[in-house]
Amino acid sequence: SQQGEEDPQALSIQEGENATMNCSYKTSINNLQWYRQNSGRGLVHLILIRSNEREKHSGRLRVTLDTSKKSSSLLITASRAADTASYFCATAAYSGYSTLTFGKGTMLLVSP
Amino acid sequence: GAVVSQHPSRVICKSGTSVKIECRSLDFQATTMFWYRQFPKKSLMLMATSNEGSKATYEQGVEKDKFLINHASLTLSTLTVTSAHPEDSSFYICSARDPLGQETQYFGPGTRLLVL
Numbered sequence: 001s002q003q004g005e006e007d008p009q010a011l012s013i014q015e016g017e018n019a020t021m022n023c024s025y026k027t028s029i030n031n032l033q034w035y036r037q038n039s040g041r042g043l044v045h046l047i048l049i050r051s052n053e054r055e056k057h058s059g060r061l062r063v064t065l066d067t068s069k070k071s072s073s074l075l076i077t078a079s080r081a082a083d084t085a086s087y088f089c090a091t092a093a094y095s096g097y098s099t100l101t102f103g104k105g106t107m108l109l110v111s112p
Numbered sequence: 113g114a115v116v117s118q119h120p121s122r123v124i125c126k127s128g129t130s131v132k133i134e135c136r137s138l139d140f141q142a143t144t145m146f147w148y149r150q151f152p153k154k155s156l157m158l159m160a161t162s163n164e165g166s167k168a169t170y171e172q173g174v175e176k177d178k179f180l181i182n183h184a185s186l187t188l189s190t191l192t193v194t195s196a197h198p199e200d201s202s203f204y205i206c207s208a209r210d211p212l213g214q215e216t217q218y219f220g221p222g223t224r225l226l227v228l
Contacts, residue, residue, distance in 0.1 A: 042222050
């Protein structure tokens with residue numbers, strides 16, 4: 001079954017604007033990860049947030065996690081055309097050797 | 113960061129033939145690799161977990177006789193799609209656990225399979 005559900009499915013913005021993507025999940029998790037996928041390519045890990053963390057930053061990325069609502073958000077600030085890609089959240093049920101369950105993804109288009 | 117490669121990047125084959133896809137970890141040893149399948153504009157669906165030196169663990173609904181996985185070395189896992197049919201056409205992606213952290217995965221660039 002689909003664990004993560006991203007919202008919106010597609011997002012179109014102008015360069016310089018911020019992009020916010022949301023992810024909801026159903027079961028308990030140990031950590032939640034965000035990945036990026038350029039069209040027709042593999043995925044690149046962006047950031048991992050653990051269940052006992054509420055917010056994490058990495059460069060222009062800001063991730064929040066609300067375990068009570070079973071939701072996470074990814075904020076990309078000052079977006080660039082090069083940020084155009086699909087973004088997926090993935091949840092891990094437990095630490096260490098857990099498999100990942102991916103959401104359906106948000107397709108982000110950043111126009112120059 | 114760790115690099116995972118896949119070969120081929122794109123393959124077209126006739127129905128009934130078998131296709132082998134290779135997944136290699138280039139600069140690290142991967143005792144565990146994963147195989148995913150992705151339909152257009154859809155999410156990644158985990159097919160199986162490939163363990164070096166032992167049998168792969170398949171997800172529910174994935175035919176193990178259809179999708180043969182071999183993980184014969186610490187740097188190579190192969191997925192063979194046997195007797196391919198048009199409905200097997202898809203984007204297949206492999207990944208390997210981060211050798212340092214184990215919780216994240218490094219992904220290959222994917223293989224586009226088209227079965228005619």
